[in-house]
Amino acid sequence: MKITFLGTGTSHGIPAIGCTCDVCRSDDVRNKRRRTSLYVEAGGHHVVIDTPPDFRDQVLTFGVSRVDAVLLTHTHADHIFGFDDLRRFCFMQDMSIPIYGSAETLKSMAVKFSYLFEDSLWRATVPQVDFVAVNESFTIGDVHVEPVEVPHGPMTVYGYVLRHDHRAVGYFPDCSSVDEALIERLQGLDVMILDALREKPHPTHLNLAGSVEALRRIGARKSYITHLCHNLEHARTQSRLPDGVHVPYDGLVESW
């Protein structure tokens, strides 16, 4: 299994437009964070989780060569507004790409991307996709995918666990709390990636301390925080984290 962090930043991205803080002005490329997305390759299948506004740049910069399926966590703007750039993959692969998400997410996609459903004389002008509502485990080839509901402030959104050949990764970029049942459910992961917006508490995201504590209890072999604000400078944040918890950067690849 191979994962590539296509984006690790919160909704504004880093640098944030107009901000002159030391992180937004940093020369360290690890402090340049696109909006959150993950690319998972397993068993010859290529899966993207969320298509943020930076999607085209992410694909070109980090070598996303193929997309067999897309998993959507929810339809906040920072997770979906690169969706139209799937067009190139539909065209190159000459296929309709399946898009998985909750029924609520897909209903919202139909509103936000209503042009996908209009009759078009020339189909190449819109992504050719098949929306598939999921509320339980399913497979993409021999990759087992488990959608998991988590709170994101007042909303319920999905995180995903992907398993292949006795390897497993959990991806939960937007999550405001982790209860005992979820900790129980996420035992035994190789890699766990969890929302850790910033130091101060936030109504719709875990903060750093809350995320680190949840990651400790989940106890994956390797843990990452994501969806990071410009308050969390890469090296300074990493130096304060316990063993086994890592700050990722855009383009980071983990393969096992």
Ligand SMILES: [Zn+2]
């Ligand atoms: Zn800043």
Ligand SMILES: [Zn+2]
């Ligand atoms: Zn969100």
Ligand SMILES: [Zn+2]
């Ligand atoms: Zn988000």
